[in-house]
Amino acid sequence: MDKKKAIVLLENYFFTTEEAAMFLGISKQALSSLVKRGKIERVEKGQVSLFFRDDLEARKNEQVSLRKKYRPYT
Template sequence: MEKKKALVLLEKYFLTTEETAVFLGISKQALSSLVKRGKLDRIEKGKISLFFKDDVERRKREQSELRRKYRPYT
């Protein structure tokens, strides 16, 4: 039962690298660049990287605002 609760919490609060890239509509390389530039934080445990869902959703909103500002005609 405890494992199930932990999995529910993971699903609720975190995204994997792949899920994050898909959600943001960017490549894994672009995601890596965001992390390196300090635009998005990740949590690493061994070879696994997780992203806080709230941070990813915030970045998605910022990304939309930046696109409207710098590409108003697309």
């Protein structure tokens, strides 16, 4: 696999911590809390944490339904 294909693979399937927090519309601290509580899985390689795009999309969909349930008037 060449470098360009690897970069495309990473960009298509993974988010960095900053990207994940922005995608979910939450702070990095809230994202860390979700990881600690086992709600989202992360992959660590040295100092870098990556998050699976599919996991984040599923969590985002779950957040929408939770907001409708617990904040129906907002």
